[in-house]
Amino acid sequence: MSMRTRIKICGLTREEDVQAVVASGADAIGFVFYPKSPRYVTPERAAELMRAVPPFIATVGLFVNASPEEVAAAVKIAPLSLLQLHGDETVEQGAAIAAAAGRQYMKVFRVKPDTRPDELLEYEQANRAASPLFTSLLLDTYVDAYGGAGKGFDWSLVPKDLAPRVVLSGGLSVHNATDAVVGVRPYAVDISSGVEASKGIKDARKIADFVTAVRAGDTTIESETHHESAVPR
């Protein structure tokens, strides 16, 4: 059996970029509802952009330290598929935000150089126990601006048994996507800076090349798996 690594492209602000993501075969589109971000869009603008999204492509709303009321109000305007809580929300606050919005969510863990693999596992379990709406941890690199900085972290921190359930992000690009997929084997990858011409302005060529690089990783895994299962025992 082969699994396709899911792909999310984050921080869309323009129709043509939404179309480029759809054409690339990526699985999800992210909108940043954090007013301090250069990629910020209002829920009204996201709703407009979502008109270019066909069925079966998820739309993800990224929030940083928003209240349950703010997130619930946003999803009334922009009918997002899923939330991405990228701030300092506690486990309990994450569950309350998702319940108020009536949406599934990913909780971000911002990895620091001294993060231990156990912490990731414990944090995932705590979130899973807190809400049936929790879907997965999204791992990003710790930065003061919260995210979207194009900065990577040490992937070897990701426990092997957690990897198939995580979304890997932070500093991904066409140059490291294949290695990320083959080395970590995450459920999905998430990218913003690495497919941009400038902040908030995506580059269709970079998006297409990134997707190709992820698929090359999938193909490598598939051929390794076939090879392993062909070995006589």
Ligand SMILES: O=C(O)c1ccccc1NCC(=O)[C@H](O)[C@H](O)COP(=O)(O)O
């Ligand atoms: O994009 C932002 O400006 C942003 C602001 C605050 C929190 C998170 C933000 N973006 C996160 C993402 O776009 C992705 O989920 C992911 O971290 C990818 O980031 P990148 O390293 O730029 O590829």
